[in-house]
Amino acid sequence: MGKSQIKNNIRRLRFNADEMTQQQLADAVGASRQTIIAIEKGNYSPSLELAFRIAHTFSTPLEEVFLYEHIEIIKKKK
Template sequence: MPDCAVPDALNTVGKKHPIDNQIANLRKAHGLTQAALADAVGVTRQTIIAIEQNRYSPSLETAFRIAREFSRTVDEVFDWTET
């Protein structure tokens, strides 16, 4: 039975995620809380937590919003390793 018909941006628990990110480090460097970043980007705090913990891959739009908050490019915030 297929897991789901929707895109698998919700990562499977225990499965290594190909997209890594520097959000937690950048957020701390900028003195931002998860809630403040979530408000600035337009998602919930839980979604920021999920992205930081590599449990969820954000949409391209959210990735750009996050990068913009840190005045970085998407490439500097997110890293993709082909598996």
């Protein structure tokens, strides 16, 4: 729950795609506008299938749409 480590460039990609609206993207990938908003904000990590559909809509590779931020968790030994 909360912010995930998966970041995305959907907002930028929408802007580059003739300022595509969230609703247009939602219709194109078969999701609700609320889901697109949640993905953009990083509040929801989509399924692999939905992620591929989003990438396909922008005609870009998946790794250009979604990025994984690896955070090292250092455990201090007592």
